Amino acid sequence: KMLAGEWQGTMALTEPQAGSSLADITTLAEPTDQGYYKIRGQKIFISAGDHDGVDNVVHLMLAKIKGAPAGVRGISLFVVPQKRVENGGLAFNDVNTAGIYHKMGYRGSPITQLSMGENNGCRGWLVGEPHKGLSYMFQMMNEARIDIGSGASAIASAAYYASLEYAQQRPQGRKVTSKDPTQPQIPIIQHADIRRMLLFQRAVVEGSLALVLQCSKYSDMERTLSGEEKEKATLLLDLLTPVAKTYPSEMGILSISAGMQCLGGYGYCDEFPLELYYRDARIHPIHEGTTGIQGITLLGRNVTMKNGAAFKLFLTEVQAAIKQAEEFAELKPCAQDLKEGVDRLTKVTLHLIGVAQSKGPEIFLADATLYLEFFGIISIAWQWLLQAVTAQKALNQGLSGSEADFYHGKIHTFRYFFKYELPKIEGLAKRLTDADGLTVDMKESFFAD
Structure with a gap:
């Protein structure tokens, strides 16, 4: 169902009182003798947490089993579907959409607040071992962070090409060396300051994409190699994941802003796509771990991990x-x-x-x-x-x-x-x-x- 696109998954981590501080989550999982847990709690900022584009939404949800240790050591991971399979069909699993957030951008994806177990009927199934949920979740989270870098690069790339096309077509002014007002205006791409902004965008976009691809290469190496080479790839991927998430995200915003500047007043208007790209890009330094967390x-x-082994490997690669x-x-x-x-x-x-x-x-x-x-x-x-x-x-x-x-x-x-x-x-x-x-x-x- 998931591979066919009929069902969809989410990562459900954040709670009203626990954003970056996952140690403070309070969603509770109470064991039963029937192989599942009863889930009760709230989650916020869940991307695509509920919509009519699929038949079912399956949440990978962090919760604490009743009596678990305090802090992150007590966090477990559960599969919590919006609808559970029952008697050959789908039955409501007591996962309610309590609200939809009205966002600056990314308006094609609903961001939801979820309430589980209001009627004591929400069932969840434990993934792996109890109290190891955070380590399981971060296997997905680190992949998602590379994906964020990729998406940030893509949006900044679209903005670059839109501003490049505009700069090639928009006539305005004359070269500073030309004093003849009867001469025709030149495309703004011939002005040095416009070229500077276009170069800035290109440097950010293509540099970001290269870093994302470098990390993807390490990911492939980690999965296919063995022994020392596999360990090297793992260390480099772990080291660079925060960078590959953050640089495209933060600099992508500045890159798109430069693209808007190339368009002047039109960049601020919705007749051109730059303002949309800017709004969409602003989430990237926030979700899947803020820049501060990275x-x-x-x-x-x-x-510092393993006495700086990853850092030393990085220096070797650059050298x-x-x-x-x-x-x-x-x-x-x-x-x-x-x-x-x-x-x-x-x-x-x-x-x-x-x-x-x-x-x-x-x-x-x-x-x-x-x-x-x-x-x-x-x-x-x-x-x-x-x-x-x-x-x-x-x-x-x-x-x-x-x-x-x-x-x-x-x-x-x-x-x-x-x-x-x-x-x-x-x-x-x-x-x-x-x-x-x-x-x-x-x-x-x-x-x-």
Whole structure:
């Protein structure tokens, strides 16, 4: 039924009092002697939690078995269908839609509030072992986070191509070197500032997509390889998942905003799709783990796990790309820039680990989001360097015409990223190595405006 598209699944985690803090969920599962559990509680922000496009919605739901340990150690995973199979048909399973959220974007997918067990008739079936639900759920969650990065890249890509088409067709003004008002207006793509915004979009979109595909490659390797190679792929995938989710999500919004700017007033109007893309994209840094949570995951767990094994593997991957690029005179300066950036990332990481030991976890993680931003820029620079190596190899074969233009476009976008985006790590490094606890020391009472 699921594979045929007749039924659909959801992930039901969030509750009114428990968003990112899943330790605080209160949905209760009471065992029975009939092989199922009675479920009672509420869930919110459940994507596609109820609609008439399918015959049944099956929820993978986090709940705590009665008497379970407190916190995340007591969380179990259950299959809770909206309708349960009974007597050869479907019977209502006491899963009620208590509300529909009115959203800024993604309006094609209803986001619901669910109430289970109002009439003591909601049945759920345990998945796996009791109290291991969070680890099971995060197997899906991490895949979903890569999917979010992919979706964010896709929407930003659509916005880029829409703004590119507009810029090629919209006549406005003349070159700054032209003083003759009788000359015809030029397409706005001939203005340097428009090209800058288009280059920014392309750098974000194609860099993001490359990182998502890199993570997908590691996922394939994890599933098909064995032994040490499998472990390496797993470590790299775990390390980069927060980055592959966050960079396309956060930077995709800025990319679409640049696309709207290319259209001027029309970008703000619904005659063109940019405003829709912007509204739809805004959810990506929020759902499936907010940017703040991704930063804490990256710095607080992934970078330090197994004595930094994943981080060291990442450095090895980037250094291998740098070595490839150094073989080409045209790429060597940018390869050196990334080498310096990697050195800076390493120093910042070691500094922050020292902060954790000397000043404790609160100050250590206070700027985890900035660390994630830093890591993201380095990761996308790595991906652009790999693309540049391929493009330069192709150009060295003496290509011409549209094929040469394609690869020259890649090289120009690569250079844009290294000249405009990579330097941003300098400010981030300065902030991250000055662990003065400013945000920690800002008392709530100081916000009394």
